[in-house]
Structures are given as structure tokens and as C-alpha cells.
Amino acid sequence: MEGEVVLLDFWPSMFGMRTRIALAEKQIKYEYREEDLRNKSALLLQMNPVHKKIPVLIHNGKPICESLIQVQYIDEVWNDRAPLLPPNPYQRATARFWADFVDKKIYDLGGKLWRTKGEEQEAAKKELIECLKLLEGQLGDNPYFGGKDFGFLDVALVPFYCWFYTYEKFGRFSIEAECPKLIAWAKRCMQKESVAKSLADQEKIYDFVLHLKKALGIE
């Protein structure tokens, strides 16, 4: 069942972290290959010719692209342990909906916090807080988005937790002050080895963004 598993990734990527978490949850041994996105490897370009992006999961030589698709693939192939998608179709649809919401909103809004200034930044901050509050509402009183158990939506969202520090520094606000339950959830997830080992250090992310801004010529 295992076969050969390779992950082409980039250490600060929240998307790559999702796949790392899923592989760790299922205790799958794999080869991690760090990509230099300014100098993409021939393998990356061959395995993801359409988007040329990481993460790329390569299983027995065949590529799977897009992080949420990778997580579902991992869940379906290694279906004998640590289920990530819930058992019930309606719950699955709900999890997929909110994971799609995270994809549509959090990355771009968070990016605006460090890429932009002034009104654009303020508007992004406001909308990001609204989106995080919606997600927090979805959590309710459950320990995880998956209910009692850590699941698909938890995997989809928790990687952003290591980017919160960067968002907060640039946006000059506290996500914990706005969404205490969400931060409590994130800290709970960090107690899991699969999450703790997969997320990058938040201060390293911040440094990375500082360097990236310089390299991109963003003030």
C-alpha cells in the first residue's frame, strides 16, 4: 500500500503543511524535497506542468497536485487509519465547503496584510477577521472542526496558524483578541505531533516575509 511517496514542498507553504500533516497523521514514510521557488527543479516542472507549484505529492511516480486534493487522496488510499474526512456525506460536504472557503479567503486576505498598506491593508484586516470569526462560529463548542476528532477542515486551516504572527505584526492586531476560541483550537492542534512537526516556526515565517518583501521591492 505504501509504495514510494515523495513530497515536493517549500517550508513556509501552508499548503505544503496540509499534506505534511495528512502524511504524518497516517504515519506514512516519505521523502521530503525542498524546492527553491526561484529555481524550480525539473522534477517539479515535469510533475506539475499546469501550475508549476508546490506542494506536489508523488506516489509510485504519479503526481497529485493541489493540497486539498492530496489530503483527500491520502485519506482514500490509506483508509485503514486516522480518517480525515468524516463518515457522513453531509458532514463531508460541510467540511469541503469550509475548506474551499479557507482557500478562497484566508490566503489572499492574509497576503494583503503584508503586501499592502493603508486603506487596502485595513480593508483586508477587517475582512480577514470576519472570515476567521465565521470559521470560529463553525467550530462551535467542539474541540476540532471534525467534531471530537481532528479532521479534514482542521488540516486545511491549522497551517495558517504559523502565519498568524506575521499577519498580526503587519496588521497591528491580535487574532487571539478577536477570535479566542480559534486560537485555543489552534493550540490544541499543536499538541498533536503531526501538526507540531509539520508547521513552520512562526518567527521564521516572519523573517522569511521580511526578506521576501525586500526581494520583491515591497515597502
Add this chain to the structure above:
Amino acid sequence: MGEEVKVFGFWSSPYTLRAVLALRLKGVPYEYVEENVLGNKSPLLLKYNPIHKKVPVLLHNGKPIVESLVILEYIDEIWKSKPILPKHPYDKAMARFWAKFFDDKCMPAVWKPFWCPEDEREKAVEEACQCLKTLETALNGKRFFGGEEIGLVDIAANFVGFFLRTMQEVTGLELLSAEKFPHLFKWTDEFVNHSVVKENLPPRDKQLEFNRVIIAKYEAGEIKA
């Protein structure tokens, strides 16, 4: 069986069409509720899709499912006859990949040349053709993206399958032609002539007229992309 299935949709929406085709393929009876997306959104739509406030909404035994690709997966899981997703996890992953590619890249790219300002058109056409070329490669000479039968990707790609050629007819702007993309062009014929698809497409004349209305609205700045 006492199952209540409702679809809130818009007759000319490619996203609504996705939900309709899946249900029709599987022979699932449902009630259709037309929403006027260009006018005021109904209280029911806002109730069932408070986050995005869009069609389609699938209501199954009173519970709403939204986002057309999520709806397709749900339909396939509940009604198991005539599966639209492949069985094997790898093939499933590929189908999901192409459906997402279609949504993220193709839809905006293929639509743009028809409404964008003159000075942006050349670049928009180039990007649209790049997407069509990728789709042609993905089709890989098969009859349908799903193989011998239509599947998730065919249903997802209905904008290219049906609507694109109606836009080309109204504007004279040709992105997809038999010369440039022979397999994809042939696929559009297979698609619109499929026994279930052809019964459920928007009426052609009505669609052509609506295209004119929509283009005029974009040109007048009344709607943004």
C-alpha cells in the same frame, strides 16, 4: 422514498447546470426553484447560502449544500447509480484536479475576452487559448473527460461545452475552433448531443439573447467580472 430534493438555480448559470446535469444523469427527481440572480436575491437563497449568497443551492431533506463542485461530490455520494467520479483514488484525484483547474483558471480566462476593454483583449485571448490548449491536452483524445461516459470534469466544464460557442456566435470572437483545438471542439459536440445533456441545456435562442444582454451590461459597467 419521501426524499425532498430542491435546486435553487438560475436558468443560464453554468454552475447551476452542473447540479442539474448530475441529478438528471442519476435520474433523481427534484424541484427546481428559479432565482433571479440579476435582481434581488430571495430570502430563501440568503437563508440557505448566507456566506456566498449564490446559486446553485442543493437542498436535500431540508439541508443546504452549496458550491457546485461540493454539490457534485455530494450528489455522487448519495445517489450511487451512474457515478460521475472515478472509483480509483488516483483517477479521482485527477478528476478533482481538472475540475478545480477549470474553476480557478479556465472560467475566468475563457470568459474575460468577451467583456474586457479593447486594450486588454489580445492578452486575454492568449490566456484563454492557453487554457483551452491545456484542456485539449487533458482530454487526451478521449470521447469525454470521463472516458466513454461523461463525468465530473465534463459536467464541470459545461461552460466550454455549451456556453462558449454561444458567446462566440454572438460576438464573432472565436477562441475555440475545430482547427485550433480539434479534440476539444469535437468534445463540445459530443457534450451537447449527449442524451441527458441536450434535454437540460438552456434553450439556444434564449441563451444567445441573454449573452447579448450580459455583454451590454459589462460594457455599461453595470456588472463587474
